Amino acid sequence: xxxxxxxxxxxxxxxxxxxxxxxxxxxxxxxxxxxxxxxxxxxxxxxxxxxxxxxxxxxxxxxxxxxxxxxxxxxxxxxxxxxxxxxxxxxxxxxxxxxxxxxxxxxxxxxxxxxxxxxxxxxxxxxxxxxxxxxxxxxxxxxxxxxxxxxxxxxxxxxxxxxxxxxxxxxxxxxxxxxxxxxxxxxxxxxxxxxxxxxxxxxxxxxxxxxxxxxxxxxxxxxxxxxxxxxxxxxxxxxxxxxxxxxxxxxxxxxxxxxxxxxxxxxxxxxxxxxxxxxxxxxxxxxxxxxxxxxxxxxxxxxxxxxxxxxxxxxxxxxxxxxxxxxxxxxxxxxxxxxxxxxxxxxxxxxxxxxxxxxxxxxxxxxxxxxxxxxx
Amino acid sequence: xxxxxxxxxxxxxxxxxxxxxxxxxxxxxxxxxxxxxxxxxxxxxxxxxxxxxxxxxxxxxxxxxxxxxxxxxxxxxxxxxxxxxxxxxxxxxxxxxxxxxxxxxxxxxxxxxxxxxxxxxxxxxxxxxxxxxxxxxxxxxxxxxxxxxxxxxxxxxxxxxxxxxxxxxxxxxxxxxxxxxxxxxxxxxxxxxxxxxxxxxxxxxxxxxxxxxxxxxxxxxxxxxxxxxxxxxxxxxxxxxxxxxxxxxxxxxxxxxxxxxxxxxxxxxxxxxxxx
Numbered sequence: 001x002x003x004x005x006x007x008x009x010x011x012x013x014x015x016x017x018x019x020x021x022x023x024x025x026x027x028x029x030x031x032x033x034x035x036x037x038x039x040x041x042x043x044x045x046x047x048x049x050x051x052x053x054x055x056x057x058x059x060x061x062x063x064x065x066x067x068x069x070x071x072x073x074x075x076x077x078x079x080x081x082x083x084x085x086x087x088x089x090x091x092x093x094x095x096x097x098x099x100x101x102x103x104x105x106x107x108x109x110x111x112x113x114x115x116x117x118x119x120x121x122x123x124x125x126x127x128x129x130x131x132x133x134x135x136x137x138x139x140x141x142x143x144x145x146x147x148x149x150x151x152x153x154x155x156x157x158x159x160x161x162x163x164x165x166x167x168x169x170x171x172x173x174x175x176x177x178x179x180x181x182x183x184x185x186x187x188x189x190x191x192x193x194x195x196x197x198x199x200x201x202x203x204x205x206x207x208x209x210x211x212x213x214x215x216x217x218x219x220x221x222x223x224x225x226x227x228x229x230x231x232x233x234x235x236x237x238x239x240x241x242x243x244x245x246x247x248x249x250x251x252x253x254x255x256x257x258x259x260x261x262x263x264x265x266x267x268x269x270x271x272x273x274x275x276x277x278x279x280x281x282x283x284x285x286x287x288x289x290x291x292x293x294x295x296x297x298x299x300x301x302x303x304x305x306x307x308x309x310x311x312x313x314x315x316x317x318x319x320x321x322x323x324x325x326x327x328x329x330x331x332x333x334x335x336x337x338x339x340x341x342x343x344x345x346x347x348x349x350x351x352x353x354x355x356x357x358x359x360x361x362x363x364x365x366x367x368x369x370x371x372x373x374x375x376x
Numbered sequence: 377x378x379x380x381x382x383x384x385x386x387x388x389x390x391x392x393x394x395x396x397x398x399x400x401x402x403x404x405x406x407x408x409x410x411x412x413x414x415x416x417x418x419x420x421x422x423x424x425x426x427x428x429x430x431x432x433x434x435x436x437x438x439x440x441x442x443x444x445x446x447x448x449x450x451x452x453x454x455x456x457x458x459x460x461x462x463x464x465x466x467x468x469x470x471x472x473x474x475x476x477x478x479x480x481x482x483x484x485x486x487x488x489x490x491x492x493x494x495x496x497x498x499x500x501x502x503x504x505x506x507x508x509x510x511x512x513x514x515x516x517x518x519x520x521x522x523x524x525x526x527x528x529x530x531x532x533x534x535x536x537x538x539x540x541x542x543x544x545x546x547x548x549x550x551x552x553x554x555x556x557x558x559x560x561x562x563x564x565x566x567x568x569x570x571x572x573x574x575x576x577x578x579x580x581x582x583x584x585x586x587x588x589x590x591x592x593x594x595x596x597x598x599x600x601x602x603x604x605x606x607x608x609x610x611x612x613x614x615x616x617x618x619x620x621x622x623x624x625x626x627x628x629x630x631x632x633x634x635x636x637x638x639x640x641x642x643x644x645x646x647x648x649x650x651x652x
Contacts, residue, residue, distance in 0.1 A: 066455020
């Protein structure tokens with residue numbers, strides 16, 4: 001039995017980070033994510049961890065990468081405009097393969113938008129926000145308990161695949177309080193980055209001959225090497241030539257693409273015999289669950305697909321559903337973003353209908369139920 | 377005996393990218409001599425840079441080296457240093473990298489007084505992109521984006537650093553290389569944020585557009601314009617025009633950020649043990 005607590009989503013995120021072994025946080029105050037920072041400001045110094053409030057969002061992302069390169073599991077948390085500002089250095093972490101976790105507590109936008117209201121309109125930015133081709137992992141928990149466990153998983157995936165991992169949840173679950181159980185240490189797996197077992201003289205930081213994820217030496221441990229945001233060769237030094245750039249970019253993508261089974265998680269409820277499936281994540285996934293239950297009570301064959309991993313997108317799973325249902329309903333707190341992915345996977349085999357809302361309130365179960373009845 | 381540079385230079389990484397006549401090579405060698413006098417193990421040094429010609433320097437040296445994004449070397453360095461406060465973190469930056477796009481990070485690193493050594497290679501221009509004006513381009517000088525002469529007032533980097541809270545501030549030049557060795561060593565030895573402005577020359581994108589007929593002319597300009605700070609301070613104001621002071625320009629005792637942070641950590645951990 002772990003510890004039972006009544007926690008806010010943002011607090012659970014901080015707890016999950018500590019559980020995963022995070023000892024470094026750098027951030028900048030921004031609503032509605034600030035409680036993640038506030039909790040870690042209290043907790044990290046007590047375990048000799050580092051807490052830094054930096055001069056801006058860009059600096060916070062940079063400091064987190066520095067902290068990780070020096071061997072600490074590192075986290076930053078942000079929202080809205082702050083997530084935009086972090087994108088350049090997020091791409092740096094992807095190309096240089098430095099693990100780190102970025103929490104994006106989504107609010108309404110664009111620009112300053114609705115800082116205190118929920119949003120799901122950063123979801124494409126979570127995939128495509130930084131320039132250039134790059135791998136992306138993004139997790140979308142919907143419950144306070146899930147924020148805890150998915151934060152642990154985010155660190156694990158980041159360490160395992162040497163890539164930044166984004167946790168994107170909306171303001172509602174970030175600020176909602178729910179009962180959660182924090183398990184004893186050892187109950188949930190905690191993964192640490194693989195370190196080189198060769199001598200420093202033989203170490204090549206980006207040598208993929210042993211697999212797509214090369215072992216990572218931390219700075220100051222005797223493996224002196226070069227890290228650069230330029231495309232680079234196995235030794236870490238800039239390469240400006242074919243075919244290395246192309247093959248190395250493919251390897252970066254393959255780290256995620258070839259490991260979809262390991263990375264993708266979702267909840268699927270009553271989709272086997274369903275005529276209509278609701279595809280919803282975060283707070284919209286919670287409303288969808290209630291709507292599906294209400295529809296079933298009325299004899300409508302409805303089901304739920306709720307992704308916990310939104311990137312990489314669960315293509316095979318959505319495709320399989322599309323091949324056997326009449327309709328997929330996609331509620332999201334945007335004017336239509338993730339629906340494009342659902343349509344891409346459905347390939348015209350079923351009807352795909354969106355429900356959009358950007359007025360600072362969640363999509364209600366009643367709204368979803370009405371749509372389910374319309375298309376079911 | 378001649379100084380053995382090879383002990384600090386990564387095999388096979390030279391020649392460097394810098395143009396003929398560029399003074400960065402002089403500073404590069406000075407930096408290695410300075411590090412050598414301090415006898416710091418190579419494993420214990422991280423060198424961090426942003427983007428620009430100067431920022432390519434870390435690639436050539438056999439330390440833990442990190443070539444980051446434009447302007448952001450200091451926050452990356454802050455992360456490294458806070459995670460490993462007993463290691464040496466050196467930052468190499470340019471005038472545009474440190475004081476334009478990285479200006480916010482520069483002043484806040486100074487304010488925190490974290491123990492990082494910042495060397496700003498000031499060549500008065502954006503060299504890598506081909507000669508656009510920077511925050512230190514002198515008034516009236518021609519740049520590709522100031523084709524009619526620079527109208528922007530310029531930063532005085534040491535004054536900026538001092539005003540922002542750096543506890544050690546100095547200036548040297550590529551011409552005065554022997555003095556530069558000592559300045560770099562002093563900057564690294566100082567505990568706290570040290571800023572060393574190093575006056576450099578970019579003949580390719582600055583000099584040749586601004587009446588310096590050769591790289592030598594630019595070095596002679598340094599020779600004629602730089603004065604040791606003690607001599608500079610004795611000059612009457614009317615005679616300081618066109619001159620600038622070099623040496624250790626400012627130094628103060630101040631709490632170092634990692635010391636303060638980990639001091640707080642020890643204090644609260646002790647207090648919480650007391651309660652338990």
